[in-house]
Amino acid sequence: MEQEFEEGKEVQEQPKEDKFRLVVVTGMSGGGKTQACRYMEDLGYFVVDNLPPVFIPKFVELCKHAGDHVGKVVLVVDTRSREFFDTFIHVLDDMDKEDVPYEMLFMDASDACIIRRYKETRRRHPMAPSSRISDGIAKERERLSPARAKATYIIDTSELKKVELRDKIHRIFGNSDGEQMSINVLSFGFKFGMPLDADMVFDVRFLPNPFYIESMRHKSGAVPEVAEYIAGFPVTQDFMEHLDGMMDFLVPQYVKEGKSQLVIAVGCTGGMHRSVFIAKHVFDRLKDKGLPVKLEHRDLMKNDVWEHVREEC
Structure with missing residues (x-):
């Protein structure tokens, strides 16, 4: 009928x-x-x-x-x-x-x-x-x-x-369970250019840089040692608190608006340490909320120093 x-x-x-x-x-x-x-x-x-x-x-x-x-x-x-x-x-x-x-x-x-x-x-x-x-x-x-x-x-x-x-x-x-917006969280290095398809771009070059610590220079921001170093500063904690609140507000608004895909880009200088750490934090938090999210480290392997990266990430 x-x-x-x-x-x-x-x-x-x-x-x-x-x-x-x-x-x-x-x-x-x-x-x-x-x-x-x-x-x-x-x-x-x-x-x-x-x-x-x-x-x-x-x-x-x-x-x-x-x-x-x-x-x-x-x-x-x-x-x-x-x-x-x-x-x-x-x-x-x-x-x-x-x-x-x-x-x-x-x-x-x-x-x-x-x-x-x-x-x-x-x-x-x-x-x-x-x-x-x-x-x-x-x-x-x-x-x-x-x-x-x-x-x-x-x-x-x-x-x-x-x-x-x-x-x-x-x-x-739509499916009986409802169609969900797909979310892509991307880390990148500004020296390699900004991602053209990003809906939101966060510049985290103001955070403490592990590159200048010799023992961490060759490790990515996903390595616990590096992650703990970046997270150990008050400025990082303050930023993450503001970032979490922004994500909690913005993502539901994009879902309500009917957006089919959301690309969240996080950039630092080389795309190896700070952006990787923050992008993974965003990914983990959205994943814990049950959202369909993917994580990509675009420029991780473009750096000259990454001998420990592949096994750590």
């Missing part, structure tokens, strides 16, 4: 997460299919855009034989298929008869909204390349009416902000 999203109306029941999940996305040109598919890609779906309907059964078979490599698939089918689109409903009917499980998302918007979007992008409507946009919308609505009647979900994006559309997509097509 179709579930239509309107203000104040929530999903009543979520489909059970299967090993293979097929979602067919269709709808009005300018209705938000592209944006919806981007959010589904963030959820781990393999998206195939503008697939001729006649190829759907064969493609589904290929995906099933691929096993765990292709577990969640989105097929975008719309009027861009031109004459191929006429077989769409027949293909869906055949899938229903053969009990092939699938869900269909229909993306819609008001005529006024679609016209405004086309005016903004200055693109031609696929159903009216040489006439008025309104004519194309009318033709497309008529052609899509049988598909709309078969839809599992209908989302009208006329009044939706992008973040609201994302939330709806995540609520319907």
